[in-house]
Amino acid sequence: MxxxxxxxxxxxxxxxxxxxxxxxxxxxxxxxxxxxxxxxxxxxxxxxxxxxxxxxxxxTTAVAEQAVADTLSSQKFNGYAPTVGLPQTRTAIAEYLSCDLPYKLSPDDAFVTAGCTQAIDVALTILARPGVNILLPRPGFPIYELCAAFRNLEVRHFDLIPEKGWEVDLDAVESLADSNTVAMVIINPGNPCGNVYTYQHLKKIAETAKRLKFIVIADEVYGHLAFGDNTFVPMGVFGSIVPILTLGSLSKRWIVPGWRLGWFVINDPCSTFKNPKVIERIKKYFDICGGPATFIQAAVPHILQQTEExxxxxxxxxxxxxxxxxxxxxxxxxxxxxxxxxxxxxxxxxxxxxxxxxxxxxxxxxxxxxxxxxxxxxxxxxxxxxxxxxxxxxxxxxxxxxxxxxxxxxxxxxxxxxxxxx
Known part of the structure; x- marks a missing residue:
């Protein structure tokens, strides 16, 4: 080996x-x-x-390893966690993401998932209903297609343009979308392309989604892993233009993919998407799908707050x-x-x-x-x-x-x- x-x-x-x-x-x-x-x-x-x-x-950093060791050895986190996640974990995730936003997220906006894969499943499940469709990037991450197939959610692909840094072909989005389109997915920084979108391009995506009346699912599992001319801008910055469902995890930035700790976050400061009916639907789905290990969740506040730059x-x-x-x-x-x-x-x-x-x-x-x-x-x-x-x-x-x-x-x-x- x-x-x-x-x-x-x-x-x-x-x-x-x-x-x-x-x-x-x-x-x-x-x-x-x-x-x-x-x-x-x-x-x-x-x-x-x-x-x-x-x-x-x-x-990974010793801070993350020690945080998990401490929560495990404390014997305080051997039981079930709330299905939506430990309160302190949801608070830490909301605070962590809020650092890059022009508004503050509430702990109630954040849900703890078993990696980003489960966050993808949650996002597509709550949007699925008979006759609707979702717009996915090509190339993209195939888990979206698999989840959509299980939910009988029609998939329509828009191309990313290699010669323009794999930007979204917004003309294609315009032609593909109709009254039954519920969302489009963007992956930034990009997997599999290695792109990092500019503020201006992300804003155009948000404005297009607003005009066509669907939300944006922002897959940011590689968030902040940017090393070129473009700095990472979270899509949630544009949550006041159009509701954003932000999906992320510890896996890539902290080099711990096997810990299966992710999040599903609603960026909707105007509450145009977020309402009691939607939140109840999300909570009910979490009741049946489970989440990551309790002691890993309990380590998250320390990991997010104490990891050095x-x-x-x-x-x-x-x-x-x-x-x-x-x-x-x-x-x-x-x-x-x-x-x-x-x-x-x-x-x-x-x-x-x-x-x-x-x-x-x-x-x-x-x-x-x-x-x-x-x-x-x-x-x-x-x-x-x-x-x-x-x-x-x-x-x-x-x-x-x-x-x-x-x-x-x-x-x-x-x-x-x-x-x-x-």
Whole structure:
């Protein structure tokens, strides 16, 4: 085992042409891992999963670890928490998010969830009703499509524009929306694209949503993980223009995805969406879906209030370094191009040029053959809605990232119409 990633012993080749297009990211990455050649003695390097905790250069702060240890050892938090979350946890989340807003959130605006995935499920569930639709970005995070399917919620996709820093195609939003549209989703900082939206673009999104009469779901699980020219602006800043449902978690910023601590927050200072009926519906749903461990919830106030800025700065600097390495190495691999250098989050989308490759039919074929021949895992773009693109995660230690992309270069040279020695 190396960096928490184990090569699959006795792996058998997977018929990737039968890979369903609607699998989860984890499901597809599992199939890719199973396709690794068991006789390859090199370590498997995954640039597919956004779990930075697998690498030694990314680790959480001692403040967070001690806070959890203290709440667990106190024996005060072994019982059930309120289904909407511990009061002190909801207060801490509301105060934390309010620091970046022109108004103050109430603890009653914040609900504690089992990671951002549950927050997504809550958001789509409370909006679902017969005949309505929701607008989702392409590329995007496939959990939204899966949750929508379970709720019989029609999905309509609007494109993000690579040449404009993956901005929302607002003209497409205008043409897709109708009287049955209940919400649009934005992911900022972007997964899978690495974009960070400007204040001006976010304001245009809010004004468009207001004019078309739907709310905005703001997925900010990568909140504040910005290292380019654009600073992170929470969508909740525009809550006075249009109601915003903010989804977030500790997982990425604090490097603790396995703690499964997230939040669902209503940014609606004008109370145009938030009313007793809506709140009662939310509370009833929380009664049946459960939440994160009580002792993890109890640690949240200390984590949010006591984590020093130097911890965040170190993470940001490391991500900037690895993003730079990723982009520079990609320039050496002529079959992939990066239309926009990442400015945040932990991943980047790159376009495949299949015309330069022999025997590679599409992005799935590329990724499965890469896994088998080079023991490198990257995510096919079809998993996030973009055929013949791939997503590369750069939240990896620099040496592993350089080695992995060096192997991708060898793979390209071997499959190129102009074969050269690696």
């Amino acid at each position: 190396d960096n928490g990633i184990k090569k699959c012993d006795g792996a058998q080749e997977v018929d990737h042409h039968q890979t369903p297009r609607n699998m989860t990211i984890k499901g597809i990455l599992g199939l890719l891992m199973a396709n690794v050649d068991a006789d390859d003695k090199r370590r498997v390097i995954s640039l597919g999963m956004g779990d930075p905790s697998a690498y030694s250069c990314f680790h 130097v911890f965040f700065t170190k993470t940001i600097n490391t991500l900037k370094q690895t993003a730079d390495i990723c982009c520079n190495k990609i320039k050496e691999i002529h079959c992939i191009t990066c239309p926009h250098k990442p400015q945040g989050s932990m991943a980047v989308m790159v376009k495949l040029n299949l015309s330069l490759l022999k025997g590679i039919s599409d992005d799935i074929d590329f990724c499965f053959k890469l896994a088998k021949e080079e023991s490198v895992i990257i995510l096919p773009g079809i998993a996030v809605g973009m055929e013949n693109w791939v997503r590369i995660t750069f939240a990896v230690d620099p040496s592993s990232l350089e080695e992995a992309l060096g192997r991708v270069k060898c793979f390209y040279q071997r499959h190129s119409y102009r074969q050269t020695e690696c």
